[in-house]
Each structure stands twice: as structure tokens, then as C-alpha cells.
Amino acid sequence: MAQGKRRGPAPKPERARALRRSQVEASEIERLEGLLKSGAPASGTSPLDLATAGTTPNASEWATSKAFDGYPLSRYTQDGLAAAKYVQPTAIQRAVIPHALVGRDILAAAKTGSGKTLAFLLPIFDELRKVGPRHELSAGVLVGGKDVAEEKTRVQGLNILVTTPGRLLQHMDETAGFDCSTLRTLVLDEADRILDMGFSAALNAILANLPRQRQTMLFSATQTKSVEALARLSLRDPEYLAVHEKAEAPTPVRLQQAYMVVNLQDKTNILWSFIRTHLQARSKIIIFLSTCKQVRFYFELFRRLRPGVPLRALHGKMSQAKRMDVFYEFNDARAAVLFATDIAARGLDFPAVHWVLQADCPDDCAAYIHRVGRTARYTAAGKGLLLLLPSEREGMLAALQGARVPIRELRQNPDKVQSVLPAVQAMLSKDHELKLAAHRAFVAYARSVHKHGSSRVFDAAKLPVAEYAASLGLLATPRLRFVRRGAVGDDENDEDDEGERAAPRAHQAAPARPQSREPDEPASDEGAASDGDAGTDDEAQPAADSEDEFLVVKRRHAAEADQEELDSQAPDTAADNTDALPMTTTTSKKKKKLKIRVDRPVAGSAKIVFDEEGEAMDPLARLAAGAGSNGDEPATLEEHAAALRERMALADARDKVDARKRRKEARETKRAKRLAREQSPDAGVELGDDAESESEDEAEAFGGRFRAGMVAELREGAGAEAAHRDMAPAEPATLEDQEALALRLLASRRA
Numbered sequence: 247m248a249q250g251k252r253r254g255p256a257p258k259p260e261r262a263r264a265l266r267r268s269q270v271e272a273s274e275i276e277r278l279e280g281l282l283k284s285g286a287p288a289s290g291t292s293p294l295d296l297a298t299a300g301t302t303p304n305a306s307e308w309a310t311s312k313a314f315d316g317y318p319l320s321r322y323t324q325d326g327l328a329a330a331k332y333v334q335p336t337a338i339q340r341a342v343i344p345h346a347l348v349g350r351d352i353l354a355a356a357k358t359g360s361g362k363t364l365a366f367l368l369p370i371f372d373e374l375r376k377v378g379p380r381h382e383l384s385a386g387v388l389v390g391g392k393d394v395a396e397e398k399t400r401v402q403g404l405n406i407l408v409t410t411p412g413r414l415l416q417h418m419d420e421t422a423g424f425d426c427s428t429l430r431t432l433v434l435d436e437a438d439r440i441l442d443m444g445f446s447a448a449l450n451a452i453l454a455n456l457p458r459q460r461q462t463m464l465f466s467a468t469q470t471k472s473v474e475a476l477a478r479l480s481l482r483d484p485e486y487l488a489v490h491e492k493a494e495a496p497t498p499v500r501l502q503q504a505y506m507v508v509n510l511q512d513k514t515n516i517l518w519s520f521i522r523t524h525l526q527a528r529s530k531i532i533i534f535l536s537t538c539k540q541v542r543f544y545f546e547l548f549r550r551l552r553p554g555v556p557l558r559a560l561h562g563k564m565s566q567a568k569r570m571d572v573f574y575e576f577n578d579a580r581a582a583v584l585f586a587t588d589i590a591a592r593g594l595d596f597p598a599v600h601w602v603l604q605a606d607c608p609d610d611c612a613a614y615i616h617r618v619g620r621t622a623r624y625t626a627a628g629k630g631l632l633l634l635l636p637s638e639r640e641g642m643l644a645a646l647q648g649a650r651v652p653i654r655e656l657r658q659n660p661d662k663v664q665s666v667l668p669a670v671q672a673m674l675s676k677d678h679e680l681k682l683a684a685h686r687a688f689v690a691y692a693r694s695v696h697k698h699g700s701s702r703v704f705d706a707a708k709l710p711v712a713e714y715a716a717s718l719g720l721l722a723t724p725r726l727r728f729v730r731r732g733a734v735g736d737d738e739n740d741e742d743d744e745g746e747r748a749a750p751r752a753h754q755a756a757p758a759r760p761q762s763r764e765p766d767e768p769a770s771d772e773g774a775a776s777d778g779d780a781g782t783d784d785e786a787q788p789a790a791d792s793e794d795e796f797l798v799v800k801r802r803h804a805a806e807a808d809q810e811e812l813d814s815q816a817p818d819t820a821a822d823n824t825d826a827l828p829m830t831t832t833t834s835k836k837k838k839k840l841k842i843r844v845d846r847p848v849a850g851s852a853k854i855v856f857d858e859e860g861e862a863m864d865p866l867a868r869l870a871a872g873a874g875s876n877g878d879e880p881a882t883l884e885e886h887a888a889a890l891r892e893r894m895a896l897a898d899a900r901d902k903v904d905a906r907k908r909r910k911e912a913r914e915t916k917r918a919k920r921l922a923r924e925q926s927p928d929a930g931v932e933l934g935d936d937a938e939s940e941s942e943d944e945a946e947a948f949g950g951r952f953r954a955g956m957v958a959e960l961r962e963g964a965g966a967e968a969a970h971r972d973m974a975p976a977e978p979a980t981l982e983d984q985e986a987l988a989l990r991l992l993a994s995r996r997a
């Protein structure tokens with residue numbers, strides 16, 4: 247068999263395929279480049295304005311396309327868009343993409359949830375096409391909270407780099423060989439925030455290190471003067487594309503916004519009630535608080551109280567890995583509550599968030615807009631509720647009105663506000679960690695307000711600190727060392743040696759416990775409440791009713807008359823009047839019914855309850871553990887504690903009088919004995935022994951023990967007063983005496 251002449255190795259099939267692919271890609275790039283050159287929008291115009299209604303542009307008029315497939319994007323990018331079901335670009339995308347594709351610098355602003363991310367990602371992806379069709383992509387995310395040493399080994403030669411300014415600067419400074427000289431496109435998302443956070447110096451340093459020939463794009467949802475200044479510094483002949491500039495409001499159209507004026511000390515009840523009343527609707531809720539410590543406290547507290555919905559917490563003190571976990575968990579949840587600081591206020595795109603509750607007033611209007619923008623994203627609807635203290639109302643509303651934010655006043659339906667404070671206090675009394683968390687939350691919040699100074703919105707001097715402490719379950723108000731005397735709260739603040747003083751009663755009335763999880767409700771997978779079932783008393787703890795019954799509409803101002811009705815939130819039409827009722831946490835009827843009877847033992851029995859370790863249980867802890875075991879419980883633990891304190895003071899006074907009387911009697915007895923001895927030597931010995939046992943020292947000691955007895959009573963609960971009175975005159979000396987006393991004590995309690 248004749249052998250043919252060998253002409254070298256035949257091309258392998260893969261090689262042939264690769265060759266064909268690169269030829270196809272090369273010709274595709276050429277075609278797209280041609281389109282980009284011929285159909286680019288004129289500089290200074292917005293493609294949105296160029297678009298003519300109802301007409302389909304031809305290929306060379308791609309700049310006005312209303313569909314992604316009309317843009318000169320590579321086949322890979324088009325396939326990706328189709329796979330992700332992105333068909334029509336949003337307004338900001340239509341405005342930005344045509345300019346961005348031809349490499350222009352851009353300063354863009356659009357409302358939250360309007361699709362800014364894709365507006366800058368698409369041009370980046372297509373830029374990579376130009377880098378080289380056979381290029382293998384490498385991408386990196388550099389953010390704080392990760393292992394920087396490990397990052398240093400991986401940051402070389404990245405094609406796409408997503409980073410925070412601080413971390414980028416760190417790598418520029420510290421990572422040998424970290425090279426940005428090939429950078430072609432720089433995108434700064436949330437540009438205003440970068441500047442707010444004091445990163446302008448860092449940013450200037452970064453810009454100085456980047457190649458001058460680059461495309462730079464700045465995006466933000468709220469355009470500020472500082473962003474414009476940054477644009478002047480870093481952009482070349484930029485396109486200013488603010489697509490919602492002429493919109494009636496700076497917030498999404500499908501967002502319903504309301505505010506409610508509340509007292510600081512009512513927030514715990516309101517938060518609890520809000521969560522409980524939105525259970526049935528299986529809502530996804532984000533609750534914004536000012537500080538990490540508040541987030542921690544409410545998360546830890548509420549998960550122990552088991553509201554019947556998964557709870558999550560997100561704040562800046564968490565590791566990056568934990569943050570990511572929480573992000574995905576909340577992302578995937580159908581119904582959940584996320585307690586968060588402003589770390590979750592910007593850029594995060596959680597799907598289907600129904601409610602954003604700003605429990606603490608945001609720093610400013612921009613912060614408000616970003617926070618509330620976590621709901622009503624893209625075409626979804628959503629609701630936002632802002633809680634304002636009376637002192638914050640004027641300043642914040644003026645700022646919101648100045649920015650044309652359509653917000654109207656609601657007030658809480660007092661029948662739907664559930665008082666959870668008794669349970670909170672009970673929890674704290676037995677859970678040291680939680681008490682510590684409450685203490686820290688209190689100080690952190692006060693500090694956060696204090697740091698604002700006396701601004702138009704925040705007024706530290708007007709904070710009802712003692713009531714607030716009580717509302718976090720603290721029986722004493724933590725000392726605020728950073729507050730000058732009298733600036734926050736009253737002067738007593740600094741006087742207590744322990745750094746604490748007794749808090750006045752919280753602004754709450756009747757008791758109610760958190761409702762137990764209903765059988766069909768999902769358990770909070772953050773861990774069960776440590777004290778078992780939190781109670782099922784339906785009367786004291788209304789069931790999770792219709793979510794909207796919690797809020798009722800206040801009479802609207804004339805200017806708000808045209809605003810879309812929020813009447814679904816106002817089943818109680820009788821409540822539709824301007825004069826909001828003062829905040830009450832339950833009806834006076836309930837208050838009366840459940841009022842504590844200080845002359846009766848706790849829950850009908852003053853018997854001492856021991857825990858598993860054999861320790862006598864604190865009555866507050868006992869109430870927490872057994873709350874709801876019967877319907878005859880005291881009104882509130884706070885009332886209970888106050889009553890006991892009062893009784894202790896009374897008993898203490900009585901004790902002193904008794905002790906004085908006994909000392910006097912002892913002296914008189916002594917004198918009588920001495921006289922008798924002097925008169926009758928036979929009687930002396932016996933009487934003398936008795937006199938020894940009733941020395942003044944012992945009388946003092948008795949007084950001491952009696953006070954200890956009152957402390958014990960505070961521990962045991964109400965109802966032991968009579969027993970202590972009985973006990974007073976005859977302190978038992980022997981075991982038998984003690985047994986006899988114990989029997990008397992028990993008998994008096996049963997009576």
C-alpha cells in the first residue's frame with residue numbers, strides 16, 4: 247500500500263474549531279465596531295430623548311433601541327442577557343449603555359432599584375470582548391473583612407476588579423507588583439456614599455495612580471454636590487445622565503411611604519407588634535436601626551421571644567463571610583425579618599422585600615432614600631415606614647419635603663400594639679448576656695444621637711433616657727459618661743455610684759407576653775427561646791392579625807390628598823382624625839383586669855420555686871419561664887418590682903422602728919435584771935444568760951437579717967410580708983425554732 251507523502255500533522259478538530267470561532271468573533275467585532283462608530287448618540291444628548299415613540303430603529307440607529315437585542319453587543323453578552331431574561335432595558339440603561347459602549351465618561355443618577363448595576367456592567371462585559379476574543383476572564387472582589395494576605399497572592403492580572411476604595415488603596419500601598427496600569431474602565435457605584443464616608447482623600451490617591459486614558463463612570467441614586475465635585479475631578483467631558491431628574495419624587499413610584507411619630511420608649515413594643523402583625527402576610531421585612539449594638543440586641547431579644555418568623559441580623563461588626571451568609575439566607579427566604587444597620591442601606595438587591603421599617607431616624611434624606619429603596623425595586627411594589635420621635639419630626643419632615651419625598655402620616659392602631667415589655671424585662675432578669683446587650687444598645691443609641699449634636703433633626707437633650715432604658719428591659723438607666731451633666735436626661739445621671747439609677751416605669755401599661763409560635767408557623771431557625779414557650783394568652787397577646795390593622799391613616803394634609811390611597815392600612819375609619827391618640831400599649835380595660843395585686847403572692851402563690859440547679863429562682867425569671875401558665879399573673883413585672891421596692895422601703899422603716907423598740911426593751915430588761923440581781927442574788931444567773939442573748943449587737947444583727955429577708959422577698963415574689971412581720975419579734979436560734987418559723991411562714995402564705 248503506497249504511502250502518501252506526509253505534509254505535516256493534520257489540524258486537530260479542536261484547533262480547527264477554535265480557529266473558526268476566532269474568525270467568527272473577529273468578524274463580529276468588526277461589524278460591531280462599525281455599528282458603534284456609525285450609530286453612537288451625539289455627545290450631550292440622552293438616548294431617551296432621541297427615541298421616537300412606536301418606531302423600531304434600524305441597526306444603525308441602535309442607540310435608541312428599546313430592547314437589548316438592538317444594541318451592538320457581542321453574541322456572548324446577548325446570550326447571557328437572554329438566559330437571565332433581560333429583554334428590555336430600563337430608563338437608566340437606555341440612557342447610559344449607548345454612551346458607555348462608545349467609551350465616554352459618565353455621571354449617572356437614577357432612583358434606587360432602577361437597574362444601574364446592569365447599566366455599567368454591560369459595557370464592561372463588552373469592553374472585555376475588545377480585550378481579546380480568546381481571553382480567559384479572571385475576576386476578583388476585594389472588600390474589607392477578608393484575609394488581605396491571601397488576597398495579595400491573587401490580585402495580579404485581574405480583568406475585572408470589584409472593590410471598595412479602602413481595600414484598593416491598601417493593595418496599591420502594600421501589595422508588591424499590584425499593577426493598575428492596564429486599567430481601562432473605572433466604575434464608582436454609590437459615588438456619593440464613597441465621599442460621605444470620608445473617602446475623598448483615598449479616592450484622589452487612587453485616581454492619581456490610575457492611567458489617565460481610561461473610561462470613568464460614576465453612579466448614584468442621590469446626586470449630591472460632592473458627586474459633582476468628584477466628577478469634575480475625575481471625568482473627561484462627561485455625559486450627565488440623570489433620568490429621574492424631572493420625576494415627581496426621588497423615590498420609586500410603586501413605593502408607599504409613611505411615617506409615624508412615636509415615643510422612644512415605645513419602640514420595642516412597636517417593633518414587636520409590627521413583626522407580629524405582618525406574620526400572616528408572610529412578609530419580608532428589613533428593620534433599620536442606628537447602631538450595630540441595637541441590631542444585636544433586638545435580634546437576640548426577639549429571637550428568644552420567637553415571633554414565628556425567621557430573624558436575621560446584618561451589621562458592620564460581622565465578618566465578611568457571615569455577612570454573605572446572612573445576605574443569601576435573607577435573599578432566599580420567602581418571609582423573614584432582617585435587622586440591619588446602614589450597611590444594608592445601599593446597593594443590596596434583595597428580591598421581594600415587602601416592608602422597610604426605619605426604626606431609627608436616618609442620618610439625612612439621602613440615607614432615608616437609600617434605606618427605603620431596598621423595597622419597591624425594579625417593577626415591584628413595596629412599603630416604607632419611618633418612625634420619628636416627636637423631636638425629630640419637624641427637621642426630618644422638612645428635609646423629606648424639601649426633596650419632594652411623598653410621605654404621609656400614619657398612626658398606630660392602639661388596639662394592635664402589643665406590650666412585650668414584661669417579657670423583655672423577665673428575659674433580661676435571667677439572661678445576663680441579653681442584659682449586657684441591652685445596656686450596650688442603650689449606650690450606643692444615645693451616643694449615636696449625641697454625636698449629631700443638637701441638629702435640626704436630632705436632639706440629644708430631648709431623649710427620655712430613663713424611659714428608653716426601661717423600654718429595653720433595663721430596670722436601671724445606664725450611665726452615659728460621654729454626656730455632659732444635664733445634656734441628656736436629668737442631673738441624677740451622674741450621681742449614682744454604680745453608674746445606674748432606677749428607671750421610672752416604662753411608658754407601657756398592661757402586660758402581654760409574646761405569642762407562642764403557632765402550629766403552622768415556621769420556627770425561627772436562629773434558635774429557640776431559651777425559656778420555652780413564650781405564652782399563648784390570646785387576650786393579652788392578640789394574634790397576628792391582618793398586617794395593615796397595625797397602622798391607621800391619620801387625616802391627610804391637603805397636599806397629600808392626591809396621593810395614592812393607603813386605605814388598605816386603615817380598616818378603622820373611626821381613627822381617621824388628626825388628633826392621634828397618645829401612645830398607649832393596651833386598653834385601660836386590660837390594664838384594670840390584669841393589674842397586680844401587691845397584697846397577694848405572685849400568680850396566686852408565694853412558694854419558692856427552685857431551678858434545676860436547686861437555686862431559688864428570681865421571681866422575674868420565674869415569670870418569664872412560666873409566663874402564661876395561668877391567667878392570674880401580675881400586670882407587669884415592672885409594676886411588680888416597683889411594688890416590691892415600695893414594700894421593701896416600708897418594711898425597712900418598720901424594721902428600724904422595731905429594732906429601736908427591741909433595743910430599748912433589751913436595755914430595760916437588762917436594767918430590770920440588774921436591779922433584780924441586786925435585790926435577789928438567787929435569780930441572777932438565769933436572767934443573766936437571757937440578757938446575753940439579747941445584746942444590742944444581736945438586735946443590730948437581727949435588723950440586718952431582716953433586711954436580707956426583704957431582699958429574699960424581692961427574690962421570692964410578693965406575699966411574704968406577713969410572714970416577715972411574724973418573724974420579726976422572735977428570731978429563731980435553734981433548728982427547731984427555724985422549723986417552727988418556716989411552718990408559720992408557709993401557713994401565712996397559704997392563708
Ligand SMILES: Nc1ncnc2c1ncn2[C@@H]1O[C@H](COP(=O)(O)OP(=O)(O)OP(=O)(O)O)[C@@H](O)[C@H]1O
Nearest residue numbers: 334335336358359360361362363364467593595624
Ligand atoms: N432590564 C432589566 N430587566 C429586568 N430586570 C432588571 C433590569 N435591570 C435591572 N433589573 C433588576 O432590577 C433590580 C434592581 O437593579 P439594580 O440593583 O441594578 O438597581 P440599582 O439602580 O443599582 O439600585 P440601588 O441604587 O438601590 O443600588 C435587580 O434585581 C435587577 O436584576
